[in-house]
Every structure is written in C-alpha cells, then in structure tokens.
Amino acid sequence: MKPVSPLRLPALDRRLSRIAEQVPVCDLAADIGADHGKLSCHLLHTGRVKRMIVSDISQHSRDKARDLFIRHRLMDRVSLSAADGLHALDGQKADAVIIAGMGGALIARILQQDVDVQGALLLLGALVLYPIVATVTAEGWRQVGDDTLATVFQQIADEQRARGAGGAA
Numbered sequence: 001m002k003p004v005s006p007l008r009l010p011a012l013d014r015r016l017s018r019i020a021e022q023v024p025v026c027d028l029a030a031d032i033g034a035d036h037g038k039l040s041c042h043l044l045h046t047g048r049v050k051r052m053i054v055s056d057i058s059q060h061s062r063d064k065a066r067d068l069f070i071r072h073r074l075m076d077r078v079s080l081s082a083a084d085g086l087h088a089l090d091g092q093k094a095d096a097v098i099i100a101g102m103g104g105a106l107i108a109r110i111l112q113q114d115v116d117v118q119g120a121l122l123l124l125g126a127l128v129l130y131p132i133v134a135t136v137t138a139e140g141w142r143q144v145g146d147d148t149l150a151t152v153f154q155q156i157a158d159e160q161r162a163r164g165a166g167g168a169a
C-alpha cells in the first residue's frame with residue numbers, strides 16, 4: 001500500500017474551499033465551531049493565516065482538531081478554545097472570524113452575543129440542510145418571514161459595506 005504523507009494538506013470540499021478563498025492574508029483568524037479543524041489547518045499550512053483561534057464546544061471535535069494540528073506540527077500556531085461562539089475571542093483582535101457549517105439560527109445567536117469582534121471581517125456560511133437553513137442573506141430571511149435574522153444579516157452587510165467603502169483593512 002502506498003504510504004500516506006502525514007503532512008499532506010487535508011482536502012477541502014467546495015464549500016470550505018470557497019470560505020478559505022475569502023479569508024484575507026492575515027495574522028490572526030478565528031474558526032468558530034471548527035469541528036475537524038480542516039479549514040484552520042489549511043489556512044495555516046498555506047500561510048494565509050499566521051495564527052488561529054480554533055474553537056468548538058464539543059470535546060470530541062476539539063480532540064479531532066488537536067490530532068490534526070499535532071500531525072501537521074501546527075500546535076504552536078493554534079489556540080484551542082472550548083468557549084461558546086464568539087467568547088472564544090477572549091478579548092483578542094482577530095482579523096477574520098469564520099462561522100461556518102452551522103444553521104442560520106445558531107449563527108444568528110452567536111452574532112448576537114455581547115462580544116466585540118473589533119472590526120474583524122465576518123465570514124458566514126450556513127449549513128446547507130434545506131432551503132431555509134441555507135438562506136444566509138438578509139433578503140433571503142425576509143422572504144421566509146424571519147425579520148430578526150433579516151435585521152441581523154442586514155446589519156452585518158451594512159457594516160461590511162461601510163468598512164469596505166472606508167478602505168478599512
């Protein structure tokens with residue numbers, strides 16, 4: 001059997017590849033609800049991100065992610081966190097915060113936590129389970145009649161547009 005290199009980059013599916021492409025080249029990014037940690041591993045390996053906060057409330061997920069980082073000798077560039085949602089930032093200023101692979105309602109709850117993301121770029125990707133959950137734009141949530149989520153997503157879109165217009169990093 002052909003030996004498998006322990007340092008081979010974990011394969012990303014199309015969804016995670018798309019998210020990875022949106023992450024800016026930066027010093028610190030946070031992967032909230034990282035599960036297996038493949039996205040963070042990829043971002044660190046490719047040099048797109050220097051250090052990652054990798055969080056998951058599940059011990060099993062953190063164990064999987066830790067194993068992956070150890071195999072890839074990346075533990076010195078990772079802070080693993082068991083905190084709920086954005087609390088994983090713990091006062092640190094991340095350049096990008098990734099919240100992916102969760103349902104829209106959970107993403108919205110996390111975004112409503114009383115945590116200052118200090119201008120970090122927010123990258124959101126809901127889990128595509130069925131159309132309502134996959135709806136992650138303000139307009140989409142309005143169409144399915146959820147005004148709370150529509151408002152949350154509209155605020156994020158407005159803030160990100162304003163930061164883009166102002167030329168913020």
Ligand SMILES: C[S@@+](CC[C@H](N)C(=O)[O-])C[C@H]1O[C@@H](n2cnc3c(N)ncnc32)[C@H](O)[C@@H]1O
Pocket residue numbers: 016032033034035036055056057058061083084085086099100101102106110127
């Ligand atoms: C379906 S996985 C998505 C993994 C990865 N982000 C992706 O997009 O492939 C969702 C993960 O979020 C974690 N999770 C759920 N609620 C969370 C919370 N409030 N804070 C941190 N992690 C959470 C779960 O334990 C699970 O591992």
